[in-house]
Amino acid sequence: MFITFEGIDGAGKTTQIKSLANLFTELGREYIVTREPGGTELGEQIRDILKKYQLDPKNETLLLYANRLDHVEKLIKPSIKQGKIVISDRFDDSTVAYQHFGRGIPIEDIDKIRSFTIGTFEPDLTFFLDLDLEEKYDRMSSRKLDTIEKSGTEFFSRVVDGYRKMASNTPRIVRIDGSQRQEKVFEDIKSILLEKINL
Numbered sequence: 426m427f428i429t430f431e432g433i434d435g436a437g438k439t440t441q442i443k444s445l446a447n448l449f450t451e452l453g454r455e456y457i458v459t460r461e462p463g464g465t466e467l468g469e470q471i472r473d474i475l476k477k478y479q480l481d482p483k484n485e486t487l488l489l490y491a492n493r494l495d496h497v498e499k500l501i502k503p504s505i506k507q508g509k510i511v512i513s514d515r516f517d518d519s520t521v522a523y524q525h526f527g528r529g530i531p532i533e534d535i536d537k538i539r540s541f542t543i544g545t546f547e548p549d550l551t552f553f554l555d556l557d558l559e560e561k562y563d564r565m566s567s568r569k570l571d572t573i574e575k576s577g578t579e580f581f582s583r584v585v586d587g588y589r590k591m592a593s594n595t596p597r598i599v600r601i602d603g604s605q606r607q608e609k610v611f612e613d614i615k616s617i618l619l620e621k622i623n624l
């Protein structure tokens with residue numbers, strides 16, 4: 426089982442992943458928590474580059490897929506093979522949301538790079554934590570922002586709209602109202618999981 430969490434920064438992905446990991450621990454299920462950018466040694470180095478430099482959107486996209494290829498082959502697939510549940514904080518939908526809808530990279534180009542790197546590999550289930558921009562800025566007001574997080578409001582509004590479009594036409598992606606209190610968000614996640622897998 427490969428589960429991913431998506432949404433804009435501040436939507437509560439890290440918070441909910443912690444609750445889900447605690448639940449799997451209680452249930453005695455084997456799992457790993459990973460993230461993108463990052464996840465492997467190479468991925469974490471790529472993450473540092475992406476966070477530090479203002480790159481051309483094409484270079485940003487290529488580096489994200491170099492990371493994803495390594496992540497899928499070295500960590501995600503082997504962990505699934507060992508019977509572990511893999512939970513990833515962001516995966517491929519982030520590239521469609523940020524690099525296609527946000528930065529304007531044509532979807533055909535992203536499809537080609539995806540096909541060249543990870544092929545048709547995709548998550549079994551994706552939780553999209555939906556949050557309005559106003560609330561995102563409230564939650565993130567005290568944080569030091571990295572390069573991507575410094576992109577303007579128009580960029581983030583394209584990203585949120587993109588996520589909403591993807592969630593409305595992709596059955597794998599389940600939209601959860603991320604503006605609810607943390608406990609309620611987790612209740613929603615748990616009830617979807619109970620529907621989809623035998624916990």
Ligand code: Z5A
Pocket residue numbers: 432433434435436437438439440441461462489514515516517518519520521523524564565573574603604605606607608610
């Ligand atoms: N990126 C990309 O462009 N293309 C790609 O393909 C990929 C990534 C894979 C990674 O950033 C950046 O890379 C990201 C997209 C880009 N940049 N942006 N923007 P990251 O990994 O450093 O961080 P993030 O993924 O954007 O998320 P985050 O900042 O860690 O936020 P979060 O995990 O969604 O939220 P959180 O840390 O759980 O919560 C944020 C705060 O809100 C915190 O104080 C919580 O206590 C609070 N919180 C959480 N839930 C609630 C609720 N329900 N109510 C109230 N307050 C809450």
